[in-house]
Amino acid sequence: MEINLNELLFLKLKPVELLNENTTAVWGKMTPQQMVEHLTKFIKMSNGKVDSELITPYKKVESVKKNLFTDKPFANVVQHEVMPGGEPVYENNNMFFAKQTLYEEIIEFYKFYEKTPFATPMNPTFGRLNKKEWEVFHSKHFFHHFTQFNLIK
Numbered sequence: 715m716e717i718n719l720n721e722l723l724f725l726k727l728k729p730v731e732l733l734n735e736n737t738t739a740v741w742g743k744m745t746p747q748q749m750v751e752h753l754t755k756f757i758k759m760s761n762g763k764v765d766s767e768l769i770t771p772y773k774k775v776e777s778v779k780k781n782l783f784t785d786k787p788f789a790n791v792v793q794h795e796v797m798p799g800g801e802p803v804y805e806n807n808n809m810f811f812a813k814q815t816l817y818e819e820i821i822e823f824y825k826f827y828e829k830t831p832f833a834t835p836m837n838p839t840f841g842r843l844n845k846k847e848w849e850v851f852h853s854k855h856f857f858h859h860f861t862q863f864n865l866i867k
Contacts, residue, residue: 727856729865730816735809740864741790745802749859750812754805756855757819759835760848761826766836775841782840782850788858823848 730750737746744752758764770778806812827833827845834842837851860866 727817727820729856729860730813732865733809733813733863737863737865739862742862744859744862746863747804747806747809747812748802749863750809750816751805753852753856753859754812754816754819756837757816757823757852759837760843760852761819761823762830762833762835763819763822766838768836768841769838770841779840782847782854787861788854790858790862 733746733750735746739746739749755764759766768775804812806815831845834844835848837843837848840847840851843851857866
C-alpha cells in the first residue's frame with residue numbers, strides 16, 4: 715500500500731508526542747489518555763471498524779455538515795453526547811499503547827479507503843462522510859483536542 719504523505723494524518727500528529735499522563739487540560743474533563751482514545755474511536759468510525767448512530771436530527775444534518783467546511787473551530791464543549799461523563803474508562807493499559815493504537819488505526823483508515831474508496835461511514839454529528847470529508851473532520855477534531863491540552867496555539 716502506498717500512502718500519499720501530503721495527505722497523511724500522521725503529519726498532524728506531532729503534538730501527540732508532547733502529550734503525557736500529566737498534561738493538564740485547559741478546558742473539559744478528559745484525561746490525556748481519554749483524549750487520545752477518543753480520537754482513536756473516531757478514526758475507527760471512519761475506517762469502518764466502529765459503527766455509529768446519527769445523533770443530529772436528520773433534518774438538520776445538511777446545515778450542520780456545512781459547518782464542517784468552514785474555518786470556524788469546533789466549540790469547547792465540556793460534555794457531548796458522544797463523550798460520556800463519569801470516571802475515566804480506558805481501552806489501553808497506558809498512554810504509550812493508546813498512542814500506538816491511534817497510529818495503527820490511522821494506517822487502517824488509509825487501507826480502508828484504498829479497498830473501499832466510495833465508502834461513507836457514519837459520523838454521529840455530521841452524517842455519512844466520504845474520505846475527504848473524514849479527513850477534514852479529523853483535522854478539525856485533532857486541532858480541537860490539541861488546543862484543549864495546549865499542545866498547539
